[in-house]
Amino acid sequence: MMPLMGQVNFSYTGQLAAAAGVAEVVLDFSDDAVPLRRVLDELASRHGSKWGELIFDDAGQVRSTLLVIFDGAQVSGDKEDLTLDGVKSVMLMTPIAGG
Amino acid sequence: MPLTDLDRSLYEWQLDVPGFGESGQEKLRSSTALISRAGGLGGPLAFSLAAAGIGKLVIAHAGDLRLDDLNRQILMRHDDVGKPRAESLAATLRAFNPQVEVEVIPENITEANAAELVAKADIVFGAAPLFEERFLMNRECVRQGKPLIDCAMFSLEGQILPIVPGQTPCLACLYPEIPEHWKRRFPVIGAVSALAANIGAMEGIKLLAGFGEVSLNRMIYFDTATMRFQQIQVQRNPDCAVCQHVSL
Numbered sequence: 001m002m003p004l005m006g007q008v009n010f011s012y013t014g015q016l017a018a019a020a021g022v023a024e025v026v027l028d029f030s031d032d033a034v035p036l037r038r039v040l041d042e043l044a045s046r047h048g049s050k051w052g053e054l055i056f057d058d059a060g061q062v063r064s065t066l067l068v069i070f071d072g073a074q075v076s077g078d079k080e081d082l083t084l085d086g087v088k089s090v091m092l093m094t095p096i097a098g099g
Numbered sequence: 100m101p102l103t104d105l106d107r108s109l110y111e112w113q114l115d116v117p118g119f120g121e122s123g124q125e126k127l128r129s130s131t132a133l134i135s136r137a138g139g140l141g142g143p144l145a146f147s148l149a150a151a152g153i154g155k156l157v158i159a160h161a162g163d164l165r166l167d168d169l170n171r172q173i174l175m176r177h178d179d180v181g182k183p184r185a186e187s188l189a190a191t192l193r194a195f196n197p198q199v200e201v202e203v204i205p206e207n208i209t210e211a212n213a214a215e216l217v218a219k220a221d222i223v224f225g226a227a228p229l230f231e232e233r234f235l236m237n238r239e240c241v242r243q244g245k246p247l248i249d250c251a252m253f254s255l256e257g258q259i260l261p262i263v264p265g266q267t268p269c270l271a272c273l274y275p276e277i278p279e280h281w282k283r284r285f286p287v288i289g290a291v292s293a294l295a296a297n298i299g300a301m302e303g304i305k306l307l308a309g310f311g312e313v314s315l316n317r318m319i320y321f322d323t324a325t326m327r328f329q330q331i332q333v334q335r336n337p338d339c340a341v342c343q344h345v346s347l
Contacts, residue, residue, distance in 0.1 A: 013322070023324070
């Protein structure tokens with residue numbers, strides 16, 4: 001789905017998509033520099049506790065194993081401090097193994 | 100070692116692949132690959148490497164085939180149920196391509212055997228269901244400077260991450276700790292695991308034979324629910340506990 005101006009496409013993979021029951025949501029923002037953390041809190045409220053447990057650890061911090069992808073590139077640094085400035089797509093990936 | 104007439108006949112169709120040729124075939128034939136676990140990923144991986152003419156396969160897997168493995172372990176048969184999985188896989192591989200040497204290690208990757216098993220190989224394919232095993236292989240591959248192709252699947256999705264120590268992120272760069280919520284039992288359809296396995300096999304073949312463009316610093320992700328395929332740019336973690344001191 002192509003986001004319109006002000007919209008950000010959030011997609012989930014693996015266990016996150018299974019927990020949310022959807023693989024993608026599109027959110028509208030009027031502010032460019034929305035903190036990712038605030039959006040994750042809102043999405044956790046929307047998708048339920050199981051989804052939230054995959055995103056946040058017991059201390060309430062974004063899990064170190066969560067991969068955050070902005071516009072096709074992994075974002076490094078403290079995930080608590082990220083903002084969506086100019087970002088059109090956010091992909092949230094939890095680790096998978098398989099075998 | 101130059102190719103024999105049998106090699107030229109057996110691999111005739113792939114010798115014409117641009118960039119591969121006799122040189123690529125020779126490199127492949129002189130290479131050894133370690134595959135951790137003979138499952139829905141490891142089986143098709145081994146099969147494609149054998150078909151391509153790799154010199155030797157080392158298959159590490161403990162445990163017997165169960166009936167509920169058969170939706171994805173496509174190199175095994177109903178009458179293999181209850182028998183050692185790695186031996187069943189090896190028998191199929193040997194019958195399929197007798198040119199390929201197959202060594203069975205009836206063990207999973209552990210702290211005790213990881214270094215020795217990785218040392219046997221020129222390249223390692225990670226196809227284990229548990230992150231504890233994947234992390235051990237990752238650590239040993241980084242320590243020994245061996246490439247690792249990490250293959251993973253979940254439901255209708257797959258991920259393939261080619262790791263070249265010092266050049267790309269390692270598994271611990273992306274996941275600095277064991278994921279708390281990953282479970283040994285997960286949903287999957289066999290065609291998805293075979294697809295992930297074959298993409299991983301192709302990345303390994305290109306690395307070993309030295310042709311094409313390997314997806315370095317890019318994780319290959321696909322979702323067969325929508326048939327979306329993409330490469331995700333990934334980066335090394337300068338504070339990675341495993342590879343921060345490794346450089347080319």
